[in-house]
Amino acid sequence: MLVLHQLKRLLSDDCLVWHDIPVGTQARQPDFFIFSPRQGLLALEVKETRRPGA
Incomplete structure (x- = not known):
């Protein structure tokens, strides 16, 4: 899952x-x-989008 990998790569x-869950x-x-221990809890809902021409 691309978003999961990006989150793990970009977050501390x-x-x-x-x-x-x-x-x-x-x-x-x-x-x-x-x-995040410093910033708290975030629930994130990802919507699927497609790039033009994809």
Whole structure:
């Protein structure tokens, strides 16, 4: 998964990245959770897009 590899490459080593973790009573699944000890927790939803001509 391209986004996961990019996140791991670009984020600092103390960040943790999880993907497709069920959350809440309806078990919704944000694409990624990113945890930084300095900045907190971020739930990230990635939308698929295509580049022109791709």
